[in-house]
Amino acid sequence: MEVVAYYRVSTGAQEKSGLGLEAQVDYVHSAARQQGWKIVAEYTETVSGTIAPQDRPECKKALANGLPVLVAKLDRIGRDVGHIAELMKRTSLKVATMPLADNFQLHLFAALAEQERSFIASRTRDALKALAVRAEEGDTESVAKVARRAETLARGRTDANRAKAVEAVQLRVSTWLETVRDPIDLCIRKGAKTLPAVAKCLNEKGVATSRGGEWSPMQVKRAMMALSLSFAS
Template sequence: MKQFVTYRRVSTAGQGRSGLGLEAQDRDIRLYLDNYADVPHEVLAEFLEVQSGADGDRPELSKALDLCRRTGAELLVAKLDRLSRRVSFIAALMDDPKVKLRVASMPNADKFQLHIYAALAEQERDFISMRTKAALGAAKARGVKLGGNRDVLLQRAEAVRRDAQDFARKVAPIVQPLRTSGATLTTIAEALDGAGIATARGGKWTATQVKRVLDRL
């Protein structure tokens, strides 16, 4: 019987108390277990961490990994960034012969694909950070006062990003299985339109919009 150890992580205590982020992780893990895991299967234990993904010392993750090494169970996470945001950490974990990793949102991905994804995600985060700093520097050079307005703009940008992420998660149960099965972006767009599902702005789907959703997932 296939055995799993699940690991979920939220960055703040507030998220843990409110359930923010946990609900989506629970949903993705359940989708994987119901649709992709071997039958029968068993969840040996569930671990929850309230800590930043940048921190290397996470006691709950250590417990989960220790249990996996002792039992041969697979470590199941909803998304790769719930495990860590550092590609070096993920690479080291994948090199551990006693740890088998499974990512619910990428159910058929092998170790090589997960490693590539982690590296690309880290590069994207670094680029976004540099781009933000460059934009702020250019604004300051033009005489734009940074401070209160900057905080408001950042809050608005974060709200937009969060809304887009939430919408992507809503359509994930349709988009991800189709993409995993080899469907093109255009085919997925047509399937969403055919199912009567509008875009976040209430319009028709295009291949570009589908790609954006997949990127956010």
């Protein structure tokens, strides 16, 4: 069977290193040898996977051959299940890592992969929210992680702007911590000798956490550590 090979590398690191392309070529040619497919043409382009296959110049050329399109992995042709479904109306797809899968099976794989990406994105958002909460409560390790994330996101900005981003995170955390220093210290001085006791004292006084909620013993512990407060003070 004659096929055309299509390779896609994302913009950025994959394009610069060439490793992404090299691995794809290995996958495709190995599968072709094993399955007895003859590669009659190869097309390569650097483009985001969010762009529909039919809108990519090199992919258009591959489709114009009227032959099955062979890719290394399914996400090289597309990450959107809708894009892949539309593509399957025009051609037969062959995937090197799943050489025996037909279009129907590949459609199912694409749907499952999209669902998993959605789950991962949701878990990532939840993890970042939890990290932000811990940072605002004074957990020093979380503060450092938030600062590093801010710096990473700021890459491409000037050094001055990156420094300001990190400084802003630290300032916000330290400012809030200072507002709860005296309430925590007073609770301790009035007889609260355990973390649950301090949490109860703060909640009874109506002192809110950084998120406006009630205190837990763990939140008290983080704040006390950040403020260098102890039950012996």
